[in-house]
Amino acid sequence: MGDGATRPTDYDSALLQLEREVERGTVAAPPSDSTIGRWQRQAEQLLASLHETTIPGRNRLVRKAERFLSSLEELRERKARYLARRKDINQAATYEPTLSLSPLPATFARQQLSASILEALSEAEYTATQLRQDQTDPVAPSPTIEPPTALPIPIDSSEAKQPPNPVATEERPTSIHSADPSTPPPQKKRAPFVPTHPSLSRRTDPIIAVEGRLAKPDSFEAARSIALAWLTKHGFEPPPDRTTDFELRTKKGHTANAVTLPDLGLWAIQAETADSALEGRRWRVEMVLLNAQPTPAVSVTLTAISPGGSPQPPTSIPTLVTRLAQEIGLRDTDDGALFTAGPTRISDFASLGRALVALRSPKRNRPILVLSTYLKDEQLKTFMDPKGLADKLGGLAQVFVLDREMVWSFNEEVGRKAAVSGATIRFFRPGFTSDDEPGRHPVWSPTELNTQGLNLLGLSGILLQEAAYQSLRALERDDATPAFDQVREMVLRRQIEEARRKAEIAASHRASGDEVASLQDELASEIDLRKLFEEDNTNLHADLEEARSERNASRDERDTLRGRVMFLESRVQKLMGQLREKTGAVEPEFPDNWEDLEDWCNEYLGDRIVLTRKAVRAAQDSHFEDIEYAYRVLWLLAEEYVPARRSGGESYKESLKKMGLEITPTGRSAHQHRSKNTYQTDYKNERVTLELHVTGSNDRDPRFGFRIYFHWHERDQCMVIGSMPEHLDNELS
Template identity: 25%
Template sequence: MSFEIGGELPFQSAIREAIKWMRERNPAIPTSALEGEAFEVGGGGVAPAQSIVLNFESGRVWAASLDDPDKTIAGRTWVTEITVGEQAGRVLFGARLINVTLRTDDPFVPSLPGVARQVVERLPSRADRTSLSERARRVNTSQELDDMIDLLDDESRRLPVVVIADKVSRPVFSQPNSLARRLAGAAHVIALGADAARGLIRRWGKPLSVYDGAARLYRPGFRSDRSDPYEHPLWIPRNGSTSGGRADLVVSRVLAESVTTARRDDYPRFNVIRQAAAAREIAARRATATDTDLSRLFEEENQRLTDELRKVRQEFDQWLDDSEVSRRELERRVAEIGAELARARAQNDHLRAALASGQPPKQREPLRDLREFGTWAEDNLSTNIWVAPKAVKETEKNGVFDNPVLLGEALFMLDDFYVSMRREPGPGRRLAYESRLSELNCSDQPCFSIRNQIKSFPQYSVTYNFERLWCDQHIKYGSGTDPRRFFRIYYHWHDADQVLLIGHMPTHLDNNLTN
């Protein structure tokens, strides 16, 4: 991400803000760095840090790098690269946040480099000839709507625009100011008033507009006269989903695209600037330095290059691994969506055929054989329920509960009662769900009483649509140690997709209480 800095002494001011942020994470960084002096801090601080200054005929560049080990995930390091460049009277600020993990990585919600948010908050910042802010820009009047349309239709626009419409009949998808803070410097965030939203519909029609609490991502390159609406995602809030979960969805999409669509000429990587500065130093000292001095300089530079190459290789290996995992996960997800679509179409065909013939719809079959659970689930559960492949495998391989019909009824209960209660909350639907639980002698309980304790038990996790999620609730029937007499269904409610995810069943998962 990169943007322009204004105000008084913007080059020096941006460096000072960057160093203040870095010193909070590594107090060993010298105070002289606040004035733009180069430094290198190794093991003396919490995290290795360094900076370099490169002066040239038409401008100057200051660049820094900070390695910050993750406080919770062993082997993961967050590398923040910061660049401040000045040329032809303009000052640009750029930052990258790189995840380097020396093992199989855990999924995470992307985030901005914190230093970028601090700079936007404290210094005049602009992109696409528009001021950047940690607060969403309000659009209410006709003139403000005209200005927003000009920004969206600007062919030279570099940053995406997230527009969130005021609620009318449903809750707002995400709080605009909260989202603006999380995307400060990476996107323009606009809060669109109800009247302005109606004006947008009158100009563009509904397919390209955003309205009634919804949010839309207008990517760079959007043109209102020819863009495909499906290339600019529209998110509509659904009952039962949370604002925080919906905000994670938008942030993940925007920041992921900021990596895949970054322009090569935005600004160079830290190692490129450091190598250019080292080459200039060697060239400047070649005329006066002794052979011994030059030999020492070359040895130092060779060692730096060797260390840098090792680091770049680690990052490259990580990117390759992440790319392969993403490719495989995307292929799996496409196949899964195709299967879900075929399943939904088959169920719809059965209903249409029943209506056309005047016959009652096909009745769902009881679950009679756990060894055939996967086929039964595909034929009898709706697309409101997603059963993880590992849960299917566990049920078919290790499931010995002696009343499969009851287990199937519990799944029908989740499909018929729980999903509708989450999608359209209300006392009547909750009472219906709780009554059915009671009829089946089941209970619905949290898996852990202490927040985040579940993350110490990876067997409770499930990967769905590129996300690692936690099955924090479970349906419980029976007790004891004989798996023929009890079952468990561990699940997670997915806010964004409004789907119940089953990560494990029917056997018991250990926890700190083992109940």
């Protein structure tokens, strides 16, 4: 009778083990026919045994086994479909033939926005010069009304290509808009330049930069309307005439400026708003819009201007960018990628081909995020909400969703090191190749979130920060879009030329002395203003270039070293796993004493679990009675928990539950001053915090209560155990 009472649990356990094995063995790539055959034989043996016995719940178990066998048949059919389509697509060396069946949207001329602006402004200056030459009387001007001797300053190509500041630097106020918000608005049409002062230190942190083309033709006015509506929402009152320059200030101290060249289709704005959370911080949004062909070009940047020594500003995307992406759409100027308000589904080989072309494109400068679709509780799910993620990253990254039928094909193309499967999301940085070292394109799963103490909202924040950083690196190119100040300075050059032309015309027609003096005063004022801009810009550009070079060199070196270490560690783990597969995971004998603990762990747990000297001493000094149970838990963690942490998944939870265990964070005690030393241990010359613990019995009697306190080491992909098997003191002790 006793045997009959345990058999249902045995059958349940065997079927559950088979289901978990199938889940692990099919999520990233198709299993071999021999593996499917082995699963089928095991299930058929269980089913035959069930037919020969009479136990409670037999009919339920029979149905469960039959459903499992049916799922194996579906798996075979799915694999057959995959192999048939793979054969077809592999007849071509690349995905271009597939793409021709479903072509990409119309491509754009690879003309950079910056080149267009510089060309337009150069044309403007040239036109003004020609008008001056054409309309000037050949007779020499009178000495009494001769214009100033200052010569026109031509557009210098190296200066014109200076990008906006992509790194945080200490600098000083450069315009009246940086001064006290209570300063009354300027009386002149254009605000005078305020000299810098060393005591007014501030830090400039670029946050995001979006550069590209609008997705729809003839959308210049629509984009300008969106920008003006955005200004109105922030308390500004733009003038009705959209073709005039303006300078605005609100009662809250917000400022906005616009410059325009209507005949050339150029319009640019700069708006600064005060931060309500940190006194002295201002947020600067710049937008440059050019009515180019085949669609208008646009650039939007967000910068935080903070007092020196203030905290790092948070990452965010202006609603101006979000509305442009949602209502018009944005296209990357280099590779034509479309950024709209939603994700892109990969549901067939045509869409898979487009995604792979985008992923591998050497011209790509924005990240790509890929989520896989997986089956859970007979429902298709994704790790995160693709629509919400695409909305949050609008204009900064592309979001792709892999249909379940396309996961194997995608992983085969990108390689095992960049695979996306199950409940995961992978962040592909620009410049992807299948030979990239592990870690260059990070992946997240529920297990990883639990370890980092993150939720999905926190993860989306991390993804936003990564995407924002990539957008700033794109602006470091030589062909980056000019900043608003540079555009305004170049517009001033045209105005100077206009003033010079008027002065010369007046001189050639012997205008009155008052008129000439007025024109010369206007010209001198414009030239002085330009000189002040140029002097300050020259100093700032030199400092920024040096800081940018140092920052990039350090980050590149760090990324390379981190990727190399992760590659070597993963290689060691792979070899150790292959060794364990060959030798077999045969359950060892579990000692009944603590003296053998260290040697036993070294022999059977390998690199998966590291037992520190602190943990060994804690065990040898403990009063815990069921010593064999502690060894058995260590074996379970090494066989199921560690592999799951390394590859993703949560299959270990069921095994822990059967032994009355679960893994949870240690809580605030690990960080409080009174107890944090207790929750720390030494590992490879570093001090690590035991932020997780395996919880068993909560009995406060040390003979029966059970805990294993550990740290998951991300670099070495192993458990570092700092204390076992008794409870540590916490804030409730």
